[in-house]
Amino acid sequence: MTEPLLSVRDLHVTYRSEAGGVPAVRGVSFEVAPGETLGLAGESGCGKSTIAGALLRVLPRGTQVTGEVLLDGEDVLLMNPGRLRAVRWTELSIVFQGALHALNPVQRVGDQIAEAIEVHRTTQDPGPRVAELLETVGLPARRGEDYPHQLSGGQRQRVLIALALACNPRILIADEPTTALDVMVQAQVLELLERLQRELALSMIFITHDLSTLSHVCQRTAVMYAGRIVEEGPSEDVFARAAHPYAAALAAAFPVIGDEAFRMKPSGLGGDPPDPRAIPGGCPFHPRCPVVRPECPTVDVELWPAGQGRRAACVQVLDGAPR
């Protein structure tokens, strides 16, 4: 494997609240190679969006972040404000979910893109670059004259992608970029992201709860539960042959149409994702686990090898038992 472009080591993020610290990310490590796409999957509250916030250092003031976020060997968490500003957008940028709120409603979208360019470059007229960016994301350049409300949901999401690409970043973080969109528009945006990733040789971190989408878009996928990665490996394997029972349940929540195993057989997990303030001991998944064992409430789980390029935090991989 090539040198990682981004290397996250033992990341912990604890939010401050009146009732004390809320541990949202509890020791997460992963790497992203140049041009590689990594999927981060999990349900709301599992910590996946918090990771995005930690990488860009945009979390609320007072949030405690420890560990290392190495970008080409340089720790983002230790950068001074000037260096951080230079790195955001030019090295690492993000596409958020909910395209309406991320854009300024009273400014033309072309001007918003121009502003992002001007912050990082001097003198030149940003006009041609704005036009080029809009065309890159499949919008006619004249759309730059529009205000956000004049665009559809899909078009606004394209503008946000153009904005994220404005300064030629090397890593794009996409946080639920298609969640609020209609199926057909989702497919359009995914197709665009895949094309950009290929053409611009971008590294991408794709965050979503939808494992089946990740199996199409990303080479590798990490599944998170209660602030930790519980399984990682090639996306296809994680989706089709999950080693961790939680990853298996998440995959089964997206039925394969045409597969008799899912016909009239919806599949879900009992219980609810845990409250970050009261994470169960031992394996944090044990209260909901369909194949729980007597030792699970007390055992310390870690990511153990689970086949070619795969790791899973479940005791059953230790005895090689099929799930």
Place this chain on the structure above:
Amino acid sequence: MSEVLLETRDLHVRFAARRGEVARAVDGVDLVVKRGEVLALVGESGCGKTTLARTIMGLERPAEGEITFEGEPLRYDGGFLRTYRGKVQMVFQDPMGSLNPRQTVYEAVAEGLRIQKLPGDETMRVADALARAGLRPPERFLQLYPYELSGGQRQRVVIAGAMVLNPSLLVADEPVSSLDASVRGEILKLMLELVRDAGVTILVVTHDLGLAWNIANRIAVMYLGRIVEEGPAEELLSNPRHPYTRALLSVVPEVEEMEQQILTGEAPDPTRIPPGCRFHPRCPLVASGEAARLGIEERCRTEDLGLATVTGLDENHRAACYAVSR
């Protein structure tokens, strides 16, 4: 399973839009809901599926056409509607939005009973409905407020509030789309149990074809105010015939074998429904010249059409496309 529970005939619902335009949200829908089935009404946002569901609930009045329930036409006087809403209940997408934050679980579930002035022991009925909705033991939940419940539990309370009246028909509008992925399956299982054990019929409105594969006996696909294809779920999903259904299915990541057919543009505008087949401006058959080769392009562009049996297939599988029917 063939007894008709509810039927819409040439139903039209219109809204005033900007600049004096008229949005034809529901534009000639003939739909049959059979007793004991789960029927999935599928389409993208803006296709009119929620308006159709609301009209079936009696919350919107049709401009034309009629709805019959158990053979009787729907009327819009207060007395009729109150009785009707005892038999037809609705579950909305966002359980937090449909529960009053200052009402306990008990009050939320009992509300329908009080409105309907049903006799019998209220506490017993509420506890029974909660248990049937999977909140067991019910005593543990009676005095809780919505904020003390998880998303899945809230949706169960909403379902209990609907089921406490023993309705014949449950209309569920995107019942799981605001829930976490691992919890969705549990709510869908519950819906199938209600059909099996309580004999309720379910009309589920969704954009999710995977959900339809999970729980629906039949599917109706809606596009721009009209049903464009309908049939038994297995038959329709394994052999979709309308080009719109085919495109919709091809972009679902869970479908492997189909070549992706991504339609350009957004869901179209119900104030400007195109002439001819309403799908023709986005239709891959028209764009590729296939419609011209089949000699139907002129009709696609000019002649409106309704559902017709798909040639050579299950007679219950019908589509509104010149290329596959007639």
